Amino acid sequence: MILTRNWLQKFMDLSGISNDEISVALNSLGFEVEETKDYSKLNKGLVIGKVVESEKIPDSHLTVNKVQLGEKKFVQIVCGAPNVKEGIYVIVAPIGSTIAAGITMDERELLGYKSEGMICSLSEIGVSPSVLTEEEQNGIYIIESYNNLDALIGKGVDAIGFDDYIWDMDLTLNRSDALSSVQLLKELGNYFHSQTDFYRLDNKVKDKKNIEDINLKIAPSLDGAVNTAGYSIFMIDNYEDKLNVETDLWLKFNNCKSTGNYLYDLANVMAIEIAQPVILIDYDKLKSKDISLGTSTIDDQELVALKDGQSIIDVIGLEVENKYRVTDKTKQVLAIYFNFNPVIMRTQQKRLNTSNVALQRYIKPLYANKFEDANETLKDIFDDYALISSAHKLEYLLGPVIVHNEIETSVSYLNYTLGTEFNIDEIKDLFEDLQGFEIKGRSDDMTFICDPNRIDITGEKEVAEEVARIYGYDRIIPKPLVIKAMKHEQDLNADLQKKVTNYLIGAGLMNIKTYSLVNEEDNKHWNLFNLKKPVKLMSPLSNLHEVYRMSLGKSMIDIIQSNSAKGNKNLKLFEIADVYTTDGRQTHLAWALSGEFNSDFRDRQEANFFYLKGILEDIFDLYNVDQTKVSYELIPTNKVIAEIHPYQNAKIKIGAKTIGFIYCLNPRYEEKNKLGKTFVGEIDLGTLFSVINETLTIKEVSKYQASSRDISLETSTDLAYQELIKELLDGVDYITDYKLIDIYQSEEMKKENKIALSISITFNNLTNQLNDATINGQWDKILNNAKEMKVKVR
Known part of the structure; x- marks a missing residue:
């Protein structure tokens, strides 16, 4: 966001306030000043002149010009700009002056003609070419004004506002309101x-009662895209298409490029001052009052647009279509205001691949009822140009929204939060001159009434932050944090569930x-x-919703099917939720893999049983389960439902207790529903917790260094992982842990129904440090076991 000194001093007295002090103020208030620019110091000796004669030099693109720089002072300047002509007012760099590029003017001769200086373009005197139109980049700058420019001949460029000072600020995410200069x-x-x-906001233009009713219909596809909408109609009295030089430079x-149409x-100008864009339309060109x-769809992009029947009036964020643009023949201007859902507009900006004054504000969350201020400001700006004879009162087409800008808080809360010792009068003094704010209260309790533009202030915490910001963060004395010990019940079960959630x-x-309610048959x-x-x-x-579910698996599969139908076929999902019976409820965890995914930085792999089971083992580790007591049993064929693979499934047991199931969906079911390879797991966390409570023992931790070794095995996908581990580690001593750390399957291995598993095995002992010879002996047992199993060691 940019702020300029010349604009500021139109609305407040800056006497005795330096530019550096304003920079300090902005930074102190939380508006980080990234860059400043002092236009008064870019050039030296520039003056305003008038071209009184202009003649083409034969056989060249140059002209020789007689330029008036004072009542009786004239100079001759040779110029190559295509737009120089008699009668225009220009910026002149006379002999002895210095322009922004560091060039000092002296007398020169071009094609035999004396040239006593230079008629300047804006880019030559320090204005960024990015804000200039192609015509302005290729030509000199022509000064326009509705005032008498003859009185400015010979004066410095400060007379037209080229002595301005700008602050370019980076706004924090919560201060979108500061996209308004007024804020x-x-x-x-x-x-x-x-x-x-x-x-x-107190202009002299009187509102007329609306005699024209505009109707706005919003397409169902944009439901929720518009927060508020409104309109007004201006009666045009005097169209000159001449933008005053001070406004043009401002x-x-x-960083706002000219549109080529001064309205x-x-x-x-209004959009920058108020942060409310407006769409201006020639009202008489509309076919209907129903817009x-x-x-x-434009160039294969779906864009939000305002329409008159089937005709596009305006693609939101771009210029109004020529068919509906305001021209010198326009008699009535329809001004339409929108406050959009920023998410919709960010998508619009991305698709348009552009940025301008309107889009920069549409994409930010802003106060939705700004239309009155915007309309009054626009009326005053138009009135400055004697443009309008009257204006219709602003009418809302949608809205306004209800504003909740009163927050109940207390002085004690603010002092506790900030570590300060304010009283209520001191807090009132902080906001005394901040328009839009009011503080009510006499002692501790207080009502904080916010400027409605400050939609970021919604509660006590934001009020505390606002008090700190206005007071000055650097003035708050840092104090050490005081931590009070509070007695509270520990809930190990809830803590474990939180750890599981974070892990997944x-x-x-x-x-x-x-949804917890499902069909009874399902x-x-x-x-x-x-x-x-x-x-x-x-x-x-x-x-469809007649009974509380007793498992999560079906709900998980429904989500996978719904996403797959919409083209999202690669999914890794989980849910922790309760299932219900009349005897009470149980907390279950379900997780699923479908399609393909990246397990790490390497190539994508298809969902598989081993990856699903690896997740389960990590969950067991979080619950400190002794995995040697975990077993997996095939669900009896007569109890396997049709949707589940008859052979790729398992009942998960710890000791004698069943805690869950893992399974692959039946290939026929996957094919019917156009699903990728899909694996699902579900466990009863309550039963799991009860099991570990029953078996919870304190184990001595070895004081000796553990040693880990990894083995990669190529095995058939038909071999159950638990059987593989059981046979691989049979007769091996000193094993304290083992974990599946990687799964790999190439296209060739897929065809051969094989898979590669990497397993990390940890050795340790409580009585002595294991040496390499001891570990190597146990490792040889593992390799021999693999050989007897006819499993290939990679």
């Missing part, structure tokens, strides 16, 4: 305790939430845990 004006007025008067200093340029907001998210699985069919007494609703809204 920054308020902040500085309060900081310097200086009266501000944004007089545009727009350029604000749209003036609309940009619509929808989407149109870290492993790349998406945490989903599904609930019965997928009751793998064989729970009794389902909870039925007496008056279900539909048969």
Whole structure:
């Protein structure tokens, strides 16, 4: 966001306030000044001149010009610009002056003609070419004004505002409101305790009662895309298409390129001041008073557009279509205001691949009821140019929204939060000159009334932050943190569930939430845990939601099917949720892999049983489960439902207790529903917790250094992992842990029904440090076991 001194001093007294002091103020208030630019120091000796004669030099693109620099002072300047002509007012660098590039003017001779200086383009005197139109880049700058420019001949360029000073700031994410110059004006007025008067809101243009009704229809596809919408109509009285030089330069200093139509340029002035874009349309060119907001496909991009029937009036964020643009023949201007959902507009900006004054504000969350201020400001700006004879009162097409800007808090809360010792009067003094804020209260309790533009202030914490910001962060004395010990119950089960959630998210699985009410038949069919007494609703809204589910697996598969139908076929999901019976509820964890995914930085791999089981083993580690007591049993064929693979499934048991199931979906089911290879696991966390509580023992921790070795085995996919581990480690001593650390399957291995597993095995002893010879002896047992199993060691 850019702020300029010349604009500021129109609305507040800057006497005695230096540019450096304003820089300090902005930084102190949280608006980080990234860059400043002093246009008064870029050049030396530039003056305003008038071209009184201009003649073409034969056989060249040059002209010889007689330029007036004073009442009786004239100079001759040779110029190559295509737009120089008699009668225009220009910026002149006379002999002895120095321009921004560091060039000092002297007398020269070109094609036999004396040249006493230079007629300047803006880029030559320090204005960035990026804010200039092609015509302005190729030509000299022509000064336009509705005032008498003859009175400025011979004066310095400060007379047209080229002595300005700018601050370019980086706004924090919560201060989108500061995309309005007026908001920054308020902040500085309060900081310097200086009266501000944004007089545009008290203009002399009287509102007329609307006699024209505009109707806006928003397409269902944009439901929620528009927060508010409004309109007004301006009656045009005098169209000159001449932008005053001070305004033109101010727009350029604000990185705003000319639109080529001064009404749209003036609309940009308002948008920068108020942070509310406006769409200006020639009202008489509309076919109907019923306009619509929808989407149109343009160059294979779906874009939000305002339409008149089937005709596009304006693609939001671009210029109004020529067919509807305001021209010198326009008699009535329809001004339409929108406040959009920023997410929709960020998508629009990305697809348009452009940035301008309007889009920069549409993509940010801003106060939705700014239309009155915007319309009053626009009326005043138009009135400065004697443009309008009257204006219709602003009408809302959608909205306004209800504003909740009163926050109850207390002085004690603020002092506790900030480590300060304010009283209520001191807090009131901080906000005394900040327009839009009011503090009510006499002692401790207080009501903090916010400027409605400050939609970032929603509660006590934001109020505390605002008090600290206005007071000055550097003025708050740092104090050591005081931590008070609070007695509270420890919930190991809840802590473990939180650890599981964090682990699964870290492993790349998406945490989903599904509906607890399901169809009764599905609930019965997928009751793998064989729970009794389902909870039925007496008056279900539909048969799809008539009973509380007794497992999570079906819900997980439904989500996979829904995503697959929409083209999202590669999924890693999990959910922790309760299942219900009339005897109570149980907390279950379900997780699923479908399609392909990256397990690490290497090539993608298809979902597989081993990766699913690896996740389960990591969960067992979090619960400190002795995995030698974990077993996996094939579900009896007569109890396997049709949706589950009859042979790639397992009942998970710890000791004699069943805690869950892991399974692959039946290939026929996958094919029917167009799913990739899909594996699902579900465990009862309550039962798991009860098992570890029963078997929880204190184990002595070895004081000796553990040693780990990894082995990679190529095996058949038909061999169960638990059987593999059992046979591989049979008769091996000193093993304290083992873990599946990697899975690999090339295309060739797929065809041969083989898979490569990498397993990390840890050795340690409680009584002495294991040496290499001892570990090597045990390692040889592992290799011999692999050989007897006819498993290839890679």
